[in-house]
Amino acid sequence: MQKLFSFRLLPFVFLLLAFGPGCSFNPNVQKPGEGYLQGEWRQDSVTNQKQLITYSLYHLKFSCDSFYMEIHSFSKINTGVDTCMNVGHWVEYTRGTYVQSNDTLHLTGQFCNADYSIKDDKGCFRSGDYEEFFKVSKQTDSLFTFASTTNVIPLKAHLIKRLSCHPKPI
Numbered sequence: 001m002q003k004l005f006s007f008r009l010l011p012f013v014f015l016l017l018a019f020g021p022g023c024s025f026n027p028n029v030q031k032p033g034e035g036y037l038q039g040e041w042r043q044d045s046v047t048n049q050k051q052l053i054t055y056s057l058y059h060l061k062f063s064c065d066s067f068y069m070e071i072h073s074f075s076k077i078n079t080g081v082d083t084c085m086n087v088g089h090w091v092e093y094t095r096g097t098y099v100q101s102n103d104t105l106h107l108t109g110q111f112c113n114a115d116y117s118i119k120d121d122k123g124c125f126r127s128g129d130y131e132e133f134f135k136v137s138k139q140t141d142s143l144f145t146f147a148s149t150t151n152v153i154p155l156k157a158h159l160i161k162r163l164s165c166h167p168k169p170i
Contacts, residue, residue, distance in 0.1 A: 028169055028170045029167045029168065029169055029170060030063075030064040030065050030066060030165075030167040030168055030170065031064060031065040031167070032064055032065065032165050032167065033062060033063075033064045033065040033066070033098070033165055034062070034098075034100050035165075036138075036141075037062040037098075037105075038062055038063065038064075038162065038163045038164060038165055039061070039062060039159050039160075039161050039162040039163045040059070040060070040061045040159070040160050040161040040163065041058075041059070041060045041061075041062070041144070041157035041158065041159055041160065042057075042058070042059045042060075042157060042158060042160050043057045043058045043059070043155050043156060043157045043158075044057070044158070045057070046153055047153075049074075053075065053076050053077060054073070054074065054075040054076070054077070055073070055074055055153060056071050056072060056073045056074070056151075056153075057071075057072045057074075058070070058071055058072070058155050058157060059072070060157060061163075062098070062163070063163060063165065064165040064166070064167050064168070065097050065098060065099070066095070066096070066097055066098075067095065067096060067097070067098050067107055067109070068093075068094075068095045068116060069093065069094045069095070069107075070091055070092075070093055071091065071092045071093075071094070072089070072090075072091050073089070073090050073091070073092065074088060074089050075088050075089075076088060084124030084125060090124065090125065091114070092111060092125050092126060093111065093112040093113065093114055093116060093119075094109050094110065094111050094112060094130040095109050095110065095112050095116050096108050096109015096110060096130060097109065100136070103135055103136055103137070104133055104134070104135055104136070105133070105134045105135075105136050105146065106131075106132075106133050107130070107131065107132045107133075107134070108129075108130070108131050109129075109130045109131075110128065110129060110130060111125075111126050111127045111128060111129075111130055132148060132149070132150065133148070133149040134146040134147060134148055134149070134155070135147040135149075139156070141159075142158055142159035143156065143157070143158045143159070144156075144157055145157075
């Protein structure tokens, strides 16, 4: 009896999902993201970088709701394998999506190879998930400070190229 009831109920469930009010799948397209962020941003220096033992400079690209990031790290001490540290300079890549709530920018993604393909865990440095929160402060239309919740050195980035969001299929 229960199988018969379930079998008869199944077509009504499909009809409700197909034509029911208020329920629909989200489109498989990027969201527009934040207009003021669209473009390429670069950090050229860090305050007192010559006195620091280790620091990083960032190059960010925001396209719709996606981000692509290069993290150029510099160190005066060698704490890893020379082939990875490349005499005190190395680059890590990450990509993902972002959302902004008030003045906080939340980036979630994955560490990648230089071509932004997903990085396996056998390579140099970090792999796997990337997540960061930044408090964003506007200095000018083309200069922003991104204060990380995990780093004491703020990221001061200037706009090097403005981009427009053209949502692409996911």
